[in-house]
Amino acid sequence: MDMETPTQNKLDQLAKLLQQRLDIIADTRLAKQDPVLHLEQLKNTSKSVFDLQQELVNQIPVRLQHFLEQSSYNKALAFIRGM
Numbered sequence: 001m002d003m004e005t006p007t008q009n010k011l012d013q014l015a016k017l018l019q020q021r022l023d024i025i026a027d028t029r030l031a032k033q034d035p036v037l038h039l040e041q042l043k044n045t046s047k048s049v050f051d052l053q054q055e056l057v058n059q060i061p062v063r064l065q066h067f068l069e070q071s072s073y074n075k076a077l078a079f080i081r082g083m
Helices: 008-026 028-033 035-055 062-069 073-081
Strands: none
Touching: 008 035, 008 073, 028 035, 035 062, 062 073
16 A cells, blocks of 8 residues: 655644644743643644644654654654655
8 A cells, every 4th residue: 555645734734733842842931830821732732743643644654653653753853854
């Protein structure tokens, strides 16, 4: 079975979500000021990443899928940017 190629738009969307998630994690100021909001933002973004990952199953390279399954989001982001 041939692997379908995801649209560049979907990969761009995934990269944006991965970067957004990393930015939220790095926002220690928000985490200290409003930990509930910080956690909520992190949960929402993580869910969006997971949902898009599920949508792209069998459409993305195996290595990228591996990074996402292992929650290696820095590596996944670097992989997408290097494509």
